[in-house]
Amino acid sequence: MSYDVLVIGGGASGMMAAIAAKKSGAKVGILEKNPLLGKKILATGNGRCNFTNEFQDESCYRSGNPILSKEVLEGFNVELTLMEFSKIGILAKSKDGYYYPRSNQAVSVRHCFEKAILSNDIDFFPNSDVVKIQTKEDGFLIETKETSYEGKKLILCTGGKASPKSGSDGSGYKFAKGMGHHIIKPLPALVQLHCKENYFKKLKGIRSTGKVSLQIDGEKVAFDTGEIQFTKDGISGIPVFNISRYAVRALDQKKDVVCSIDLFPDFTYDVLCSHLRNQLIYRSYPVTILDGMMGMLNDQLIPVLLKIMGLNALDSTTVLDEQMILDMASFLKDWQVVIVGNHDFEFAQVTSGGIDLNEVNPTMESKLQKGLFFAGEVLDLDGICGGYNLQWAWSSGYIAGKNAAEH
Numbered sequence: 426m427s428y429d430v431l432v433i434g435g436g437a438s439g440m441m442a443a444i445a446a447k448k449s450g451a452k453v454g455i456l457e458k459n460p461l462l463g464k465k466i467l468a469t470g471n472g473r474c475n476f477t478n479e480f481q482d483e484s485c486y487r488s489g490n491p492i493l494s495k496e497v498l499e500g501f502n503v504e505l506t507l508m509e510f511s512k513i514g515i516l517a518k519s520k521d522g523y524y525y526p527r528s529n530q531a532v533s534v535r536h537c538f539e540k541a542i543l544s545n546d547i548d549f550f551p552n553s554d555v556v557k558i559q560t561k562e563d564g565f566l567i568e569t570k571e572t573s574y575e576g577k578k579l580i581l582c583t584g585g586k587a588s589p590k591s592g593s594d595g596s597g598y599k600f601a602k603g604m605g606h607h608i609i610k611p612l613p614a615l616v617q618l619h620c621k622e623n624y625f626k627k628l629k630g631i632r633s634t635g636k637v638s639l640q641i642d643g644e645k646v647a648f649d650t651g652e653i654q655f656t657k658d659g660i661s662g663i664p665v666f667n668i669s670r671y672a673v674r675a676l677d678q679k680k681d682v683v684c685s686i687d688l689f690p691d692f693t694y695d696v697l698c699s700h701l702r703n704q705l706i707y708r709s710y711p712v713t714i715l716d717g718m719m720g721m722l723n724d725q726l727i728p729v730l731l732k733i734m735g736l737n738a739l740d741s742t743t744v745l746d747e748q749m750i751l752d753m754a755s756f757l758k759d760w761q762v763v764i765v766g767n768h769d770f771e772f773a774q775v776t777s778g779g780i781d782l783n784e785v786n787p788t789m790e791s792k793l794q795k796g797l798f799f800a801g802e803v804l805d806l807d808g809i810c811g812g813y814n815l816q817w818a819w820s821s822g823y824i825a826g827k828n829a830a831e832h
């Protein structure tokens with residue numbers, strides 16, 4: 426079978442690329458190894474699919490070519506995405522700028538894309554695991570385990586390596602490499618971090634608001650604020666996810682990685698000292714230190730933190746002096762934990778690294794192989810939590826599809 430545009434991978438970016446290519450008049454086919462389109466979408470946003478975000482800034486995207494990614498994200502921006510979604514039947518709702526389908530169901534996003542693809546005469550080939558791509562004079566020969574297809578243009582939308590059970594196992598890197606592309610080492614991102622300290626066992630399940638700041642070889646490289654989740658062996662939650670890509674890459678390069686946790690980011694050091702003095706020293710009657718601190722932090726967190734500080738939660742507040750208050754405030758604003766590992770791709774939401782964006786034109790066409798286009802997570806770009814990774818999939822997918830059909 427022969428197509429103007431063949432899309433490999435029927436995830437978010439591949440489905441958007443196929444729709445855009447079809448709109449520009451091309452004969453389009455999608456090869457997807459899963460039996461259904463958009464499997465990963467079902468897991469996004471805890472089943473609700475946070476598909477984009479009103480707040481767009483360069484700092485929300487991390488790549489080796491921010492100029493290109495900005496051009497692509499502006500070329501098919503949030504407004505155009507919402508319009509395209511509306512055209513295929515997905516109405517959106519915003520919660521503090523975070524966009525979800527009005528249905529609140531990721532399943533409806535997948536369904537509407539599938540409907541748009543099947544009703545627009547785009548040929549969808551399920552259970553089609555692409556195993557080989559050959560370049561020809563006038564296009565590409567694509568082999569699945571069972572058969573072969575020809576495409577004048579090819580859009581590689583195979584995703585990264587995160588959540589391989591959804592189909593993205595990194596096969597796209599092999600194909601891109603085979604056509605001369607450089608692959609920046611793919612590593613897990615938006616992922617839990619493991620800490621060296623043994624006391625995390627006692628913190629499992631506790632959540633606390635805080636600011637996490639990442640230091641690599643002593644230099645502060647990233648920070649974020651939000652709800653930190655403590656696990657049996659480390660830290661998780663959105664702020665940790667958002668700094669994780671730097672930690673994982675630094676660990677891979679055998680660098681020293683330390684995370685400073687500020688449990689009172691909304692208090693200055695002096696205000697915190699004053700609050701601690703009021704609760705622990707200037708009391709009309711003594712209480713245990715635990716009682717005195719109750720209301721400041723999660724009650725299960727307090728005894729563990731006090732133990733790390735060398736204090737006993739059940740001691741009377743009378744044991745404390747001014748220097749101890751100052752030391753407590755310093756610790757609570759700069760609790761340092763050593764990062765020694767991270768969860769694997771299986772549990773990562775995205776991949777950092779991938780096909781080098783410096784080898785790609787703003788049309789999403791390869792600079793090295795004419796007729797070859799890329800979109801989505803297979804490229805060296807990862808976003809923070811909040812709809813940014815899907816926005817990259819929609820933007821790069823749309824632009825790749827449109828240009829593959831028109832050029």
Ligand SMILES: Cc1cc2nc3c(=O)[nH]c(=O)nc-3n(C[C@H](O)[C@H](O)[C@H](O)COP(=O)(O)OP(=O)(O)OC[C@H]3O[C@@H](n4cnc5c(N)ncnc54)[C@H](O)[C@@H]3O)c2cc1C
Nearest residue numbers: 434436437438458469470555583584592801802812814815
């Ligand atoms: C649990 C979870 C929650 C997430 N939540 C959000 C969220 O709320 N908001 C957000 O913005 N992002 C979220 N993400 C990230 C987002 O889902 C991805 O960045 C996005 O889906 C990437 O789209 P893609 O099309 O590039 O790749 P994928 O969606 O991974 O699609 C790639 C497709 O290619 C197919 N494929 C791969 N190799 C082959 C081959 N050789 N032959 C044929 N087909 C192949 C795969 O089966 C797959 O269907 C989440 C990710 C996870 C894992």
